[in-house]
Amino acid sequence: MPNLKSIKRKIGSVKNTRQITKAMKMVAGAKLKKAQLVMNEFKPYALTYEQVIGNMINNILLRNNPFFQIREKINNIGFIIITSDRGLCGAFNVNIFKEATDIIKKRNLGNGNINLYIAGKKGADFFKRHGYQINFNSNTSVKKEESSVADGLSKIVTEDFINGKIDELYIISSRYFSPINQKPECKKIFPFEKTTENVNVEDYVIEPDSNDEEVLSKIFNDYIKVEIDVRLLESNAGEQASRMNAMDNATRNAGKLINKLTLSYNKARQTAVTLEILDLVNGANALK
Amino acid sequence: MPLKLKVVNMKKILVENNEVEYCEIPAKCGIEGILPGHINFISFLNEGKIKYKTKDEQNEIDVKEGFVEFSDNTISILLKG
Known part of the structure; x- marks a missing residue:
């Protein structure tokens, strides 16, 4: 299972990059x-x-x-x-x-x-x-x-x-x-x-x-x-x-990457939640 | 056949007119009047005024520095600045 924390860190770093490329695009445009x-x-x-x-x-x-x-x-x-x-x-x-x-x-x-x-x-x-x-x-x-x-x-x-x-x-x-x-x-x-x-x-x-x-x-x-x-x-x-074109592309690619990472982050989170619930239910059942 | 006149400086085209009948240029060796059929020539310009006449109007442009090339009834004037 991918580590939740590491995915979150990755998303943050890609977001930063996107911001930079976006700014560079603006500057190049001007x-x-x-x-x-x-x-x-x-x-x-x-x-x-x-x-x-x-x-x-x-x-x-x-x-x-x-x-x-x-x-x-x-x-x-x-x-x-x-x-x-x-x-x-x-x-x-x-x-x-x-x-x-x-x-x-x-x-x-x-x-x-x-x-x-x-x-x-x-x-x-x-x-x-x-x-x-x-x-x-x-x-x-x-x-x-x-x-x-x-x-x-x-x-x-x-x-x-x-x-x-x-x-x-x-x-x-x-x-x-x-x-x-x-x-x-x-x-x-x-x-x-x-x-x-x-x-x-x-x-x-x-x-x-x-x-x-x-x-x-x-x-x-x-x-x-x-x-x-x-x-x-x-x-x-x-x-x-x-x-400008290169930075535009980079910004778009970063956006795509963020979407992908967010998806896998959510998946990983959902798996963790499901596992926890399973644990709880199993524990409750064992006590009966 | 009328003259073609094109005057440009480093910022824009000042004049582009294909119906010029007569043009006067402050060339290095004195003011030069150009009518269609003039001999081809190249010359630097002195400070002065370019005057040109079309069928219904007459115009003037101030010049400081530059050069002029004339061939095929086309006057090209390139100004500095």
């Missing part, structure tokens, strides 16, 4: 709202920037810009990987790790030739444990003060690409489609590639024309920053949404 708002504010800017860069890449004839340099032999590849700082958010990070390791394995390069630039504690821990070379580790993926993470990241990746430390650069992060749908996605950033054949070969006039290289570099540098920024924001919103 944070998600905020994150969504910030993300939605920034998204049109990022989208327009992307379009503009797309136009420029397809139109421009300035092929001597370092960002367009397609290397003949791809020796080193860089990956920017954006994860969350904290756990308890369901399969959010695991999905990103899986996508990233799949892509890295497909390239058939040694670990030494893979350069990782990581935002988010969880990612840093995971890839360190698996022996990858981490060139940059921001230790946080949350945009706190004036986008310092994206600043640092964009600077170091552009430098590494121009100096030839990496021949290609990809960014892997979780894209946010809806509170219940986030998917990891990999996007190539460097070198810039034409998406269509030159239909419109008309070149741009760049002003001020005395230093057009500088103008382009500044625009492209800003673009990398904006791309990283929007992904950081999306990742943050996705993390909160994922955590």
Whole structure:
């Protein structure tokens, strides 16, 4: 017969857990709202920037810009990987790790030739444990003060690409489609590639024309920053949404477990009562 | 063929209009007037005002910093802040 006291203790502990997961769900919900708002504010800017860069890449004839340099032999590849700082958010990070390791394995390069630039504690821990070379580790993926993470990241990746430390650069992060749908996605950033054949070969006039290289570099540098920024924001919103779902599930499971335990507690109690009555009746009968 | 004008800053879309007839931009090298068929160009912006005209109205937006890209009769203006 299960011990009444031990079941009662179990119920108490599951109840506590349920309370915690419930609170975490609430917190994640509030944070998600905020994150969504910030993300939605920034998204049109990022989208327009992307379009503009797309136009420029397809139109421009300035092929001597370092960002367009397609290397003949791809020796080193860089990956920017954006994860969350904290756990308890369901399969959010695991999905990103899986996508990233799949892509890295497909390239058939040694670990030494893979350069990782990581935002988010969880990612840093995971890839360190698996022996990858981490060139940059921001230790946080949350945009706190004036986008310092994206600043640092964009600077170091552009430098590494121009100096030839990496021949290609990809960014892997979780894209946010809806509170219940986030998917990891990999996007190539460097070198810039034409998406269509030159239909419109008309070149741009760049002003001020005395230093057009500088103008382009500044625009492209800003673009990398904006791309990283929007992904950081999306990742943050996705993390909160994922955590909310995970905590919702946990709360529901705890409820189910409590019901089950209560049932077995009542059963055990009933058995004990019946046994006691039997004892009494037997005792009374014996006295007759 | 009218011009398409899109102005965004980091918070929202300020203007999205596909019926613009004329647009004036405070480019780095002086104020630039754009009519349909203008040559493609990229330029940073000075502090000033973007003016644009549609069939029945005329509007102005203040700008501080940003850049403009023009191609295929589409003006994209990205503002900082």
